[in-house]
Amino acid sequence: MTRADILQRLIAARPARQDSLLPILHAIQDELGWVPPEATPAIARALNLSRAEVHGVVCFYHHFRTAPPGRHVLQLCCAEACQARGSAALAAHARAVLGIDFDETSADGAVSLAPVYCLGNCACGPSLRVGDTVLGRVDAARLDALLLTLREDLQ
Numbered sequence: 014m015t016r017a018d019i020l021q022r023l024i025a026a027r028p029a030r031q032d033s034l035l036p037i038l039h040a041i042q043d044e045l046g047w048v049p050p051e052a053t054p055a056i057a058r059a060l061n062l063s064r065a066e067v068h069g070v071v072c073f074y075h076h077f078r079t080a081p082p083g084r085h086v087l088q089l090c091c092a093e094a095c096q097a098r099g100s101a102a103l104a105a106h107a108r109a110v111l112g113i114d115f116d117e118t119s120a121d122g123a124v125s126l127a128p129v130y131c132l133g134n135c136a137c138g139p140s141l142r143v144g145d146t147v148l149g150r151v152d153a154a155r156l157d158a159l160l161l162t163l164r165e166d167l168q
């Protein structure tokens with residue numbers, strides 16, 4: 014099945030109403046891992062929206078990716094509670110070790126680094142999520158061990 018076929022199936026699965034925009038975008042990202050550029054005109058046509066309206070929603074919400082992610086997406090909490098517990102230093106360490114900034118993917122394609130603004134694990138910050146797993150009280154050493162495990166998973 015081509016990507017165009019997948020997009021068409023996901024768009025057609027929802028009512029052709031403007032309030033279907035977010036559910037369609039979530040379905041696309043859930044299946045493909047990102048929202049490819051060709052999704053914008055297809056969604057706009059189906060929901061009778063302008064391309065600018067669809068693009069604006071994709072760009073507004075940090076959750077939506079407009080480029081393919083790495084094999085693993087490491088979401089680092091940058092909200093106030095985690096900041097108070099050292100997430101800024103942890104973010105700096107992650108960026109240095111991976112050689113990337115937020116919303117980028119490591120050169121080996123193993124890890125994408127994404128900021129999030131609350132994982133609901135405030136008492137155990139700094140927190141991060143990889144896949145469906147939330148980890149708390151993460152320091153540089155624990156992050157290094159996690160990254161080693163994620164990269165070994167690729168081999």
